[in-house]
Amino acid sequence: MARFLARRLLFACVLVLAVSSAALLLTRLAPGDVTAQLGAFAPREEVERTRARFGLDEGPLAQWGGWLARAARLDFGDSFLYNRPVGPLVLRAAGNTAMLGLTALALATLAGVPLGIFTGSRRGGTLPGLVRAVSLACLSLPPLLTSLAFVFVAARTGWLPAGGMTTPGAADAGWGAWVADVAWHMPLPALALALPVAATLERLQAQSMGEVAGEPFLLAAAARGLSRRRLVLRHAWPVAVRPVCAVYGLVIGALLSGSFIVEYVTAWPGLGRLMYEALVARDIYLVAACAATGGSLLAVGTFVGDVLLVAADPRVREV
Amino acid sequence: MRRAGWVLLALVALAAAGAPWLAPNPPDVRFDDLLYAPPTPVRVLDGGLRAPFVRPLRVVSRVERRFEEADRRVPLRWLTGGTLVTAAPDDGAPLLVLGADGYGRDIFSRLLYGARTTIGLALLATVLASLAGALVGGAAGYAGGWLDGVLSRLSELVLVLPGVYVALALRAVLPLVLPAPVIFAVLLGIFALLGWPIVARGVRAIVLAERERDYVLAARAAGAGPVRLLAVHLLPAAGGHVAAQATLLLPAFILAEATLSYVGLGFPATTPTWGTMLQDAANVALLGDAPWTLVPAVAIFVVVLGVNLAVQGSGRAPVQLDR
């Protein structure tokens, strides 16, 4: 177990390093640089100052080396767009993305798994059939479409805020009010993100429940006269949930992927939007930091997924 | 249900293939007076039954997007000018089946032509990724040893990364504005790069298992080299798996194109693709007045639904866990 953990930790570090270095070098090699943001008529001295400030006057490898050395001291450079050190910026954005992702994950699990148990443990019937049809439809609604649709509905009806994370003007009403404000803005993007994932989980769970239904051990338990609920929840589900656990790592990856477009459409101030703007503006240190943070989030997510996988399928431990 | 899925996909494919014939208007013609015009109703009643006709729209207020119908009738023309049906686009009376976009272009025609680009790109990328994945997976599964180790780690790394971000980063570090054919090639490359590990993993597992089977051992004893073994015996065994994976890659690539084009890093806005058409729907405040701009979203939904229906029950993880 410890070896497994150590391997995953090493993999995570390599991942973060590789991803952020690649992002840094790619941005450096890309055509154009951050001085384009200064506008057409910026004085030459200012352009030169900016180039020096962002290490653009040294070679790409030298810049990478310097960045690594400074990163070891936890100095990740400045952002041009925000004119401040990159660290707190990225951490705050990552926090917002994590908040969104976790909420979506919770929503998807709480909706998808029970529904899957429900439909999987019955044969036929109108309600399971309806749930299955809705699931299939939601499966085919990627986050791009759901977020567009939801923003549209919210804008027309005004039931929920049509974007953003906080209400302008709710400046300093205290911690509790902030939480309530964010909670008010959360349903739209979280639902947009969660809907397809919930449908996937539902389908998966239903499928595996259906497979388990024919197992001999279940038949034996039924013959012992156990109630339907006990059968389903205490005996069938613990087996049927394993494929779902196995897939959780992928789920987290999908949520991270989908969060980009949801953040873009609903103006949620997360990592996705930040990285996009940094890439387009060639704000090099911000790109590297976003990539590193994204990689870390991913590593944490896959680690959790792996833990669940191990819990679900002990055979994996032998690897 | 599965059949319904294949039927949907077949319809979409036919529509895309037949775009030049089905589209009433060319996709890039702008009707300057008809910005955001609503869909043109086709009528048959006008004091009695008549051949299907439309009434031309006249703009009352450009800024307020108000139109009124002129009194004259313009009958639909069938099988003329290389199209199935059209009205009189040269005369200011185009047939706008699904309305016009912000530049006065026919949405329906652009949808059809856009299907060619979007689905064509996704299809090609799927083929490329499948080929690459099959080759790499086959090599890794057959060779074993350090080659297998390296390739497996590599594919693991690519698989772990969230596809959208990698595509975004790779695309963003190129010049932000490129001509459409170049973008096509760039996106093709990026998608294939992201898609091959998915295929490779399954192929590797199958090749690994099949490698020790009798018929393979027999072929090897008969003197077949690795290439022949792979090409003739092992890879075809993985054929079913590759096909199944490929079917799942297709909608993922369609979505990726739509996402990239929507945020402005895909095709240029003048090229009709489902993603660039969605950009018009970005101004949400105006969506209520021109909901027909959301049609590409419906189209994407139809394709993805078709794929999901078609592969349903095949035991694979459904599409939403895509890259």
Add this chain to the structure above:
Amino acid sequence: MAGLLAAGLAWRGCPPDESPEPRVSVEASPIRGGQLVASIRGEPRTFNRLAAVDQTTDLLATLMQGRLVRVNRATFELEPWLAERWDSSPDGRTHTLHLRPGLEWSDGTPFTSADVLFSVRAVFDPVVGSAAASSLKVGGRAMEAAAPDDRTVVLTYAEPSGPGLRLLDMLPILPRHVLEPALEAGTLADAWDATTPPGQIVGMGPFLLREYRPGERVVLERNPRYWRTGPDGEPLPYLDRLILEIVPDQNAELLRLQSGAIDLTNSELRADDYLPVRRAEREGTLTMVELGVSPDADGFWFCLKPEVKRADPRFAFVRTREFRQAISHAVDREAFARTVFLGEAVPVWGPVTSGNRLWFSPNLPRYPHDLDRARALLAGIGLEDRDGNGVVEDAAGTEARFTVITQRGIGYYERGTRVLAEQASLVGVALDVVPLESGAMIKRLLACDYDAIYMRPLASSLDPAGNPDYWLSSGSAHLWNMEQGKPATEWEARIDALMREQARALDPLERRTLFNEVQTVLAEQLPVLYFAAPRLYYAHNSRVRGVVPSVMRPPALWSADTLSVTDAP
């Protein structure tokens, strides 16, 4: 005319009791208190007006800092601000300003002439390298400042200046007691950056910085020591709090305005957005205001740098004014206005539009839509369609085919270039439009690596003397031949001479006559072609009162101290 005379009075210097007081145009009894939410497009990069000159920094300086005099953005009159009156010498070089008594900085320190001296010193300091310095230089040299006592400042210009004291509208007044150490240490350019704790930023503007959350918003609260009072004698501003929400996307901004999440924006509406705003206006939630015709219009020009273009065979006919005049004749400006701006635009033929009331001249040469005349002009310089392919070429066979670069993603540019290309093709000039992202476009603009370009260069000042970079050959914004140093043609030399004279002349009528001549030369030679200027509209939430709309940005927040809301608690 009245505005001109009033401005002229201010220039000449008036006896102390006749200074026009700043006009406070508010409604009868505005409610005090409450908060207002405005949107800004860009992140504040710094709170130091000397370090950056972008719109967001400028807006924050307007809200948090004061200045000696103010140019009213609605009437264009010069108003006393921190200086309550002034005298000017007859030669227009020396100005004596008398500061208001009893003014305090937001931290309680008394405001004196030493702060003005410090500010002048800081803006021209070479170590600081402020970009604001160039618009404050007269005759290319810095002004000298002296303070005979605590309430008097004497400014001496290097030469007579037409704009005179109006230049001081661009001079930020900074606190000596806070920033002098930084100036002495040479770090003033880095002072007051985006991470500065709010309490350290001291100013004389109507608002103080309360909080800045990057990516989200800037929160400002009223400055209790603000010097200005309303008509009722009570101190301004009316608002308790002003929140600047950062919304980079114009679509999202419109959505928030519609839903009431923000009260006003800092940019005018796009023509495409009039529909939902008009609807909201009918429902009573938004108020729509016409700002006037935009003072800037989209320009189209070819790169005319001889050093780069000399080898290009097309340069032989591009450099003739007949070629450019032909294109001007070929464009139907009414159709242009209809298509590009949905009809909400007026035709223009020069860079100064009717939106710039003081400097616009209606008597410039115009080029009516006349395709025959255009073709005749082209034939006159040897361009005819000899091979019948629809594109004219010269005797050697060089086609009049050009690529036009423009910034992508901006609807007006894309529509404008499309109309331009269509109309030019009618007389045989082929224009291929290439949209680029802004960084690439700027790079090519600076290097003259383009055939033709279409964009709207924003003038920083309505007064032409405030835009020397555009008009003068040596200017850094001399669009068709950037950084050329010396005039390449006789007419450029003429414009240089006229502009210098105009900047030195004190008589406003003389300045106008000189500038009209400049505009005439430009309209005859057409280095840059202009087609239509949009009518600008602006919308704000109906709960906001006291808005004095201006055709210059920021449309409402330039007069933030007169704003009030109807539902203050």
